[in-house]
Amino acid sequence: MNSIKFLYSAYAATWTIHLLYIGSLVRRYRRLKQELSELKQK
Amino acid sequence: MKRLFPILAVLTALMLGYAVYQALVVAPTERTMGDVQRIFYYHVPSAWTAFLLFFVNLVASVAYLVKRNPKVDALAMVSAEVGVVFCTVVLVTGPIWARPVWGIWWTWDVRLTSTLVLWLIYVSYLLLRRFSDSAQAPALAAALAIFGALDIPLVYFSIWFFRTQHPQPVIGGGGSIDPRMWRVLLINWMAFLCFALLMCWSRYRLETMRREVEEAQALESLLGDDRGPSAEIRNPKVALNRSGQ
C-alpha cells in the first residue's frame, strides 16, 4: 500500500525534529563551555 | 542526581525502541485507514506531552510571580521550549496523517486550529524571552504565559462554534478504540514522557549553567582590568533599559 510511505515519513519527521532540538542543545552547551573556559583563563 | 541521568537516558532509549516495535508490529492494523493509522502512536502522545508541558509552564509562571524564585522561572522557560518542540511534532505529523486519510493536508477544524494557535502563543512566549534581557524577562514572560492560558479556552470555543456554522468534510476515525491500541498508545506515551523529561532535564542544566556563566561574566564586567567606558556604553542593552523604563 502506498500510504506506508506517509507512515515512515511521519516517524522520520518526528525524530528529525527531536534530533534538531537535541543538536541545538549540544551546540548551546559547547558555546557555554567555551565561554566558561575563556572566563577561567582571565 | 547526576548518576541518575545516564540511567534514565538508557531506560528511555530502551522504552522508545520497545514503543516503536509495539507501534509498528504488535498493534493491530486499523480497518479503514490501514497502516498509516500507526502515525497515531506518535501524533497523540506528542500532543498529550506538549499539553502537559504547557500546563507545567502555566503553574511555574504563576508560582514565579508569587515567589520570585529564579529556579521556578527556569522551569517555566524549559517546559515552554520543550513543549514547543513536541507541539511542532504534532503539527507536522498531523498533516502527514491527514493527507492519505482525508485527501487534504490541512483543515481548519477545532483541534488542528487551536493546536496551531497554542503553538503560535508559545512561540511568541519564546520570542519575548529572547528579546528581553534577563533581568526583566521572567516577570514579563510569566505574565504572557498567564494570558496565553486564559486565551486557550476562548480559542477553542470560538473555533468550535465557527466550524459548526460552516460544515466541514466529516472527519473519519472516531468511535471506540481497540483495547490493544490503547495499550500501545499508553506505552508510546510513557516512552515519550520519559524522553521529554530527559530533554527538560538537559535543558534545565544548560539554563543553570548559562546563568552561572552570565553571573561570572557580570562580575568580570565589573572587575576586569579593561574596564574603560561604562557598562552602559559597552552594552547597549543596558543603556536601552535605562532610557526605556
Next chain:
Amino acid sequence: MTDAPPIITATNVIKQFGRFAALRGVSTEFGAGKFYAILGDNGAGKTTLLRIIAGLARPTGGCVSVLGMSPRDACREIGYMAHASLLYDEMSGMENLRYFARLYGIDDDKHGDQAIRMVALDPTLSRPVGQYSQGMRQRMSLARAILHDPKILLLDEPFSNVDAQSAREMVTLLTRMRDAGKTILLVTHQASLLEGAANKFVRMGAGQVVECTNSLSAAGTL
C-alpha cells in the same frame, strides 16, 4: 559610619543586568538631615544604587530600607530627580506640577506654586517646558521632586546638562533644603561643585562603596 541616625540602610545589595553587574554587595547607611555626594567613575554603580533606593529597580540580592520601610512603601517621603527632566515638554511648568500633584493625592495648586517659587521660577509662566533653557528646566525638575515635600531627596547627575552658573545656583538651593532638614543624596562625577556644600563624600568603585569621608580632599583626586 554616620553620626546622625540612619534614615536609609542598604544591606549587601547586589544588582545584575544580564551579563553585566552594577552592584556587588553594597552595605551602607545614610544619616538623616545630611547632604551626601556619591562619587565614582562611570559604571561604578552610583545610578543603580540610587534607583534601587528610589524603588525604581529591584535588587537582585540584598535589601534596602528607607525609614524602616521598603522603598516603594516609603515613596511619599522620597523625591527623585534624574538627569532627564521627568517632565512633559509640551506642557507648562504649572500644568506639569498640577498633574504630578494629583499622583500624590494633592488637589490644590498651593503645593505646586510653592515648589516653583522655591526653585526661583515664575509659576505663571505659560511657556511649555520644552522651550525652557537647560538651567530652568533643571530647576523645574527639582520643583517636581520636592512637590510633595519629601524628607529625602535623591538626585541623579542633576548637573549633567547645565552650565556652571546654574549648577552653582542649584547647589545653593540644595544646601538650603538640607538646612531645612532634608536628607540629600546626590550622584555626580563633578565632585568639585559640591566642595564645602556636602557633608559626606561617598566614593564608589566597581559596584561597591570604596570610602566615605567628610571632605573632598580626602576622597581622593577626581
Next chain:
Amino acid sequence: MHKQSFGGGDAMSLLSSTTRGTITRATLTKDIRLEWRSKDALNSMLFFSLLVVVIFSLSFDPLAEESRRIAGGLVWVAFLFAAVVALNQTWARELRNQVLDAYRVSPAPPNALFMAKALGNFFIVSLLEALMTPLFIIFYNLRALGPAWQLIPIGLLGTWALVVNGTFFAAISLRTRSRELMLPLLLFPISIPAVLGMVAGTTAILTGENSAHFWIVLLLTYDVVFTTACLALFEKVLEAE
C-alpha cells in the same frame, strides 16, 4: 531586617479607590490634551488606515454580494493594523524625558495608569473607526441584511478587546530590544479569538445568514477575562526591573 516588598497590595493601599479614579481621569485628560497638541498618533493612524482601505480595494473587484462576505474580515484587519500603529505610540510619550519614572516613584497605583492609557487608546481607535467606516461603506457598497444595530456592540466590544490587550502588550514590548516589532508578535496570537469574534459577528450581520449573538457573548467574555488579567498583572510589568 524586613523583607523588601514590591508586591500587589502595598502600592495600591497607599491611595484609596476614589483617588485612583481621580488619577485615571487626570492621566486621561493629560494624554488627550497632549495628543491634541501634537496629533502625532491620530494623524499617522488616519493616513495609515486610508492607505489600507485603498490598497485593499485595489486587490479585488468587489460586487455587493461578494463584498458582504469578506468585508467583515477586511474592516477588522484594517482596524487591527491601524490600532497597532496607535498602540505603539501609547508609551512613547512616557519614555521621552523618562517621565514614566516620575509616575513610578509616586504612590499612584499602576492600575490607574493602565486604565487611563487603555481608555485613551479606546477613544482614539473608536474615533478612527467612526471616520473609516463610512469609507468602507462607500468603497465596498455595503448594506447589512441582518440587524444592523448589533454592529454597535460588536464594534465597541471588539475595539476594547484589541485595545486592552494592546495597551498591556505595548507595555511589555517597550521593555524588549525591538519594541515596535514585538507588539504585533505578542498581540496577534492572543487576539485570535477576539478577531474571529469580530469578523464572524460582522459577517453574520452583513449577510444576515446567522445570528451574531454567540459572537457578542464571546467578545464580552473575552473583554471581561482580559481586562481583569491586565489590571491584575500590569503592576508586575511596570515594576519589572
